[in-house]
Amino acid sequence: MPEAPTGVVCDDETLVQLARGGDRPACEELFRRHRDAAYRVAFRMLGHHDDALDAVQEGFIKAIGHLEDFGGRSGFRTWLLRIVHNAAIDAGRKRKRMPSLGIGDEEHNPIEPACEDDPARGLNRADLRRILDGALNRLSPKTRMTFILFAEENLSYKEIAEIQDVPIGTVMSRLSYARHKLQSYLDLDAIDEL
Amino acid sequence: MRCVDVTRELSAPTGDRQSSALAQHLAACPQCAAWAARDMKLNQLWDATRPVEPSTEVWNEVWTEISARLDRPDVLPFREAPTIRPGRRILMITLGVAQAAAILLAVFFFTRAPGGPQPDATVHQPVRPVDGAPPSSVAQSDSDPLDIDPDGSLVVLRIEAPGKVEKTEVALNDNSGRVDSGFEMLNFLESAAKQ
Numbered sequence: 001m002p003e004a005p006t007g008v009v010c011d012d013e014t015l016v017q018l019a020r021g022g023d024r025p026a027c028e029e030l031f032r033r034h035r036d037a038a039y040r041v042a043f044r045m046l047g048h049h050d051d052a053l054d055a056v057q058e059g060f061i062k063a064i065g066h067l068e069d070f071g072g073r074s075g076f077r078t079w080l081l082r083i084v085h086n087a088a089i090d091a092g093r094k095r096k097r098m099p100s101l102g103i104g105d106e107e108h109n110p111i112e113p114a115c116e117d118d119p120a121r122g123l124n125r126a127d128l129r130r131i132l133d134g135a136l137n138r139l140s141p142k143t144r145m146t147f148i149l150f151a152e153e154n155l156s157y158k159e160i161a162e163i164q165d166v167p168i169g170t171v172m173s174r175l176s177y178a179r180h181k182l183q184s185y186l187d188l189d190a191i192d193e194l
Numbered sequence: 195m196r197c198v199d200v201t202r203e204l205s206a207p208t209g210d211r212q213s214s215a216l217a218q219h220l221a222a223c224p225q226c227a228a229w230a231a232r233d234m235k236l237n238q239l240w241d242a243t244r245p246v247e248p249s250t251e252v253w254n255e256v257w258t259e260i261s262a263r264l265d266r267p268d269v270l271p272f273r274e275a276p277t278i279r280p281g282r283r284i285l286m287i288t289l290g291v292a293q294a295a296a297i298l299l300a301v302f303f304f305t306r307a308p309g310g311p312q313p314d315a316t317v318h319q320p321v322r323p324v325d326g327a328p329p330s331s332v333a334q335s336d337s338d339p340l341d342i343d344p345d346g347s348l349v350v351l352r353i354e355a356p357g358k359v360e361k362t363e364v365a366l367n368d369n370s371g372r373v374d375s376g377f378e379m380l381n382f383l384e385s386a387a388k389q
């Protein structure tokens with residue numbers, strides 16, 4: 001288990017209690033533990049490094065500033081990801097610099113080619129990500145976030161339901177819908193090697 | 195097992211993915227098998243495009259910014275843990291409002307009660323005779339002079355005969371158990387409200 005800056009091994013709940021009392025090293029330790037997960041989710045959601053960092057920053061500021069609202073029913077990570085999830089959606093709404101990856105309903109987004117003519121040849125990681133981001137962008141933000149939380153963070157249905165404040169059945173329906181849609185948007189048969 | 199059940203199980207696993215029924219269906223249904231193969235490629239594509247996490251230096255810069263923002267009270271005050279939780283605060287406010295309402299009701303009914311104070315009413319204090327006469331037999335008149343005994347008691351002087359003066363002590367603080375119930379309730383509610 002990671003150690004807090006004070007040298008004492010603490011779980012998240014203890015760190016939250018310390019942070020509530022204004023213990024800044026405890027806040028930093030919470031940030032250190034969960035920043036990567038928050039970044040991965042925000043990056044998948046926004047598709048841009050700087051935007052993802054901004055969402056993580058805003059998410060942590062809101063989380064640390066409102067620790068008294070953390071009831072402890074779920075884990076701190078789940079609670080934090082819920083805040084980052086909202087921050088990412090807000091950032092996506094405000095963002096103007098990447099119109100091709102703007103957040104919106106799939107019905108209103110421009111439809112990009114499902115895949116390039118020869119997607120399996122000479123595609124590097126950035127190309128693959130661009131293709132996948134294009135497909136993800138055609139999902140609604142809520143469906144996209146459901147899929148991201150499941151595929152990127154391996155969260156349970158229950159955790160995703162808590163983050164998105166929906167029933168577990170809705171989470172499973174969104175996952176099924178997302179996979180069907182992504183398959184239809186991506187020419188996966190044409191991709192030989194990954 | 196139906197095709198829709200298979201794709202649903204593959205999309206949002208419930209733990210039955212390795213069931214024999216699922217495997218049998220995939221072996222016998224080319225359409226579902228192709229769907230499962232594409233789903234596997236989607237997972238591979240996802241794994242191949244996982245974001246590169248920022249370096250420690252980048253994270254240090256982010257934390258410095260977060261810490262600076264937290265120190266700015268105009269942006270977001272770093273609040274201490276509240277001593278009163280929101281639920282308890284609501285309960286206290288509700289109790290306070292209920293107490294205030296009870297006080298108002300008590301005052302209202304007290305003033306409207308038949309035995310309650312009237313605008314022109316005066317409070318009659320019982321008179322206890324000093325010399326043993328029963329209180330009811332003492333007829334205090336407006337002309338009777340008042341005096342204060344050396345012990346501080348207020349007395350009514352009544353001249354029964356030349357050289358014989360009867361002193362009747364006026365017990366201002368003695369209600370003889372006739373404290374009005376309305377006042378008692380009022381005092382109780384006020385005491386409770388102060389606690």
